[in-house]
Amino acid sequence: MSEVKTYPIINNPQYEPHIDEDTYHRMYQQSVLDPDKFWSRMAHQFVDWFEPWEEVSNVDFNKAEISWFKGGKLNVSYNCIDRHLKDKAEQTAIIWEGDNPEQQRYISYQELHDEVCRFANALKARGVKKGDRVCIYMPMIPEVGYAMLACARIGAVHSVVFGGFSPEALKTRILDSDCQVLITADAGVRGGKQVPLKANADEALSSCPNVHTVMVVKSQNADIAWNEQRDVDYNEFKKDMEAECTPEVMDAEDPLFILYTSGSTGKPKGVLHTTGGYLLYTAMTHKYVFDYQDDDIYWCTADAGWITGHSYIFYGPLANGATTLVFEGVPNYPSTSRFWEVIDKHNVSIFYTAPTAIRALMAAGDEAVTKTSRQSLRVLGSVGEPINPEAWEWYFNVVGEQRRPIVDTWWQTETGGIMISPLPGATPLKPGSASRPFFGVQPALLDVDAKELDGAANGSLVMKHSWPGQMRSIWGDHQRFYDTYFSQFPGYYFSGDGAERDADGFYWITGRMDDVLNVSGHRMGTAEIESALVLHPAVAEAAVVGYPHDIKGQGIYVFVNLMQGQQGSEELKSELVAHVAKEIGPIAKPDKLQFADDLPKTRSGKIMRRILRKVAEDDVENIGDTSTLAEPAVVAKLIREKL
Numbered sequence: 001m002s003e004v005k006t007y008p009i010i011n012n013p014q015y016e017p018h019i020d021e022d023t024y025h026r027m028y029q030q031s032v033l034d035p036d037k038f039w040s041r042m043a044h045q046f047v048d049w050f051e052p053w054e055e056v057s058n059v060d061f062n063k064a065e066i067s068w069f070k071g072g073k074l075n076v077s078y079n080c081i082d083r084h085l086k087d088k089a090e091q092t093a094i095i096w097e098g099d100n101p102e103q104q105r106y107i108s109y110q111e112l113h114d115e116v117c118r119f120a121n122a123l124k125a126r127g128v129k130k131g132d133r134v135c136i137y138m139p140m141i142p143e144v145g146y147a148m149l150a151c152a153r154i155g156a157v158h159s160v161v162f163g164g165f166s167p168e169a170l171k172t173r174i175l176d177s178d179c180q181v182l183i184t185a186d187a188g189v190r191g192g193k194q195v196p197l198k199a200n201a202d203e204a205l206s207s208c209p210n211v212h213t214v215m216v217v218k219s220q221n222a223d224i225a226w227n228e229q230r231d232v233d234y235n236e237f238k239k240d241m242e243a244e245c246t247p248e249v250m251d252a253e254d255p256l257f258i259l260y261t262s263g264s265t266g267k268p269k270g271v272l273h274t275t276g277g278y279l280l281y282t283a284m285t286h287k288y289v290f291d292y293q294d295d296d297i298y299w300c301t302a303d304a305g306w307i308t309g310h311s312y313i314f315y316g317p318l319a320n321g322a323t324t325l326v327f328e329g330v331p332n333y334p335s336t337s338r339f340w341e342v343i344d345k346h347n348v349s350i351f352y353t354a355p356t357a358i359r360a361l362m363a364a365g366d367e368a369v370t371k372t373s374r375q376s377l378r379v380l381g382s383v384g385e386p387i388n389p390e391a392w393e394w395y396f397n398v399v400g401e402q403r404r405p406i407v408d409t410w411w412q413t414e415t416g417g418i419m420i421s422p423l424p425g426a427t428p429l430k431p432g433s434a435s436r437p438f439f440g441v442q443p444a445l446l447d448v449d450a451k452e453l454d455g456a457a458n459g460s461l462v463m464k465h466s467w468p469g470q471m472r473s474i475w476g477d478h479q480r481f482y483d484t485y486f487s488q489f490p491g492y493y494f495s496g497d498g499a500e501r502d503a504d505g506f507y508w509i510t511g512r513m514d515d516v517l518n519v520s521g522h523r524m525g526t527a528e529i530e531s532a533l534v535l536h537p538a539v540a541e542a543a544v545v546g547y548p549h550d551i552k553g554q555g556i557y558v559f560v561n562l563m564q565g566q567q568g569s570e571e572l573k574s575e576l577v578a579h580v581a582k583e584i585g586p587i588a589k590p591d592k593l594q595f596a597d598d599l600p601k602t603r604s605g606k607i608m609r610r611i612l613r614k615v616a617e618d619d620v621e622n623i624g625d626t627s628t629l630a631e632p633a634v635v636a637k638l639i640r641e642k643l
């Protein structure tokens with residue numbers, strides 16, 4: 001790693017960065033030497049509390065028990081809106097840019113307040129109370145943010161389900177946390193194509209008897225079915241709602257939201273985040289990691305259905321009183337210049353996107369970028385998967401013209417906020433490295449015997465101590481929380497990722513160590529895709545592995561063993577691919593599918609994915625030890641029949 005290029009810290013003559021390199025080291029030392037003192041100071045600085053907390057932290061990783069600021073009282077919606085009204089009522093809180101480049105909306109903090117209060121009152125009018133779960137299945141329109149903040153205002157727990165998920169996936173998530181209210185839209189639109197959200201919701205709800213209310217935000221004039229008892233036309237309903245709603249007083253440890261993410265078993269995990277620590281952590285990381293300043297226009301291109309959308313489109317930026325851009329569309333519509341045109345149109349100064357988008361736009365050629373100005377840009381960010389050095393260099397040189405630092409931010413749904421990242425004014429940049437830990441974050445690398453490695457090393461990436469943004473539990477299954485994150489290396493939080501640390505103490509994430517794929521920055525459990533496949537009557541058995549993909553980072557490679565009497569054909573292949581998309585959603589669509597009469601198994605019947613991965617990766621020379629295979633001939637056949 002030492003031969004890697006290092007770019008010195010970029011000094012922007014117009015801005016004094018919040019954190020320079022010395023400050024980083026000094027604050028980092030404080031944050032790990034006396035964490036409670038450090039976090040207490042930050043909690044006063046970043047959050048308005050109705051009542052102070054009783055204890056800063058109380059953490060036991062051996063029992064998976066974590067609490068921050070217990071007894072402290074606050075409201076997230078108050079912190080993201082009301083407290084800014086004094087100075088910023090007329091400032092734009094949300095810039096909305098439609099899928100159609102001719103559509104935009106500007107929502108001031110005062111308007112945001114009124115809209116969120118109306119939404120909160122609408123939920124109350126349909127019986128929603130503190131602690132109730134509300135599912136949100138929405139396109140990227142401002143109402144998705146209103147709905148989230150409205151839940152936070154009345155103490156309801158939201159569970160946002162990505163609009164690209166199928167009815168089946170929506171149903172499982174609604175049932176798992178017993179959501180009784182669903183907020184959706186008639187339809188979404190992305191790249192000029194409608195996404196039938198209400199129709200999907202109707203299908204999902206046919207097996208969710210507890211859902212008594214569906215709030216429908218009509219935004220596309222789509223032709224939809226209507227259930228008089230259950231469905232509410234939100235735009236009509238809100239006309240009778242007051243633009244005032246007193247925020248509920250919440251404990252710092254009251255649940256704020258649930259967000260489902262894939263694990264190594266078939267069932268998605270309901271990651272639970274709570275109120276005080278999460279808000280503090282997202283606000284603080286948003287300010288320091290992006291060096292957010294008062295006059296910035298900030299844009300994160302994620303969808304609200306992922307943690308990045310929660311923490312860095314809505315909660316973090318709004319807690320800091322920022323102007324945050326909400327984008328309905330996709331990077332290549334109407335053309336591959338769209339991102340850069342939106343940056344010019346709204347004078348975006350901080351831009352946060354994913355490596356998969358960067359690689360796709362890089363493939364579209366420099367001209368689509370260079371014909372735009374991008375003068376307003378100051379800081380560039382990346383998130384979701386390791387960014388390969390080629391894509392990093394292109395982002396830095398072509399998009400950023402070597403004048404804007406790139407913050408490559410490593411974190412997870414579970415961590416709530418950014419954990420390892422450069423800070424714009426404080427960290428030299430190494431293309432491909434997420435670099436150094438954020439304040440209070442204490443990573444370590446462990447070997448297979450759970451021994452901490454020193455200096456330059458490669459191992460399992462764990463955290464030695466808690467941080468306020470850490471998830472608190474898996475909804476309805478605390479044991480699974482313990483088993484997943486704290487059992488393999490007792491006393492540590494295990495991220496599931498491997499990493500390397502170089503001689504300068506910079507971290508390089510090497511990727512997941514479990515059976516979880518990262519496809520275009522989205523986490524996909526191989527077991528989930530396998531479960532979907534075996535639901536098809538033609539499939540006896542399926543095994544899913546990842547392989548390197550130029551744009552997506554990882555592609556989905558499926559081996560399918562058919563039922564006796566079934567014949568593999570191109571038609572059946574397409575049918576199975578469509579079947580997976582229908583069961584989970586288009587993001588889970590297999591890229592390659594190979595029929596296999598037999599899968600390589602150990603004598604005890606366990607599928608040897610290590611071998612399948614080598615076949616999928618075209619790396620059969622390094623297939624490794626096959627002596628434990630029940631039938632070694634199976635592998636040769638797979639290689640012969642490879643696509």
Ligand code: WT7
Nearest residue numbers: 383384385386408409410411412413509512523
């Ligand atoms: C996994 C978490 C949290 C943001 C979106 C994804 C991978 C994320 C990076 C990065 C290398 C990264 C890890 C992690 N990942 N960011 N900058 N460099 N890997 O959230 O779906 O919870 O996935 O994404 O493997 O464990 P997620």
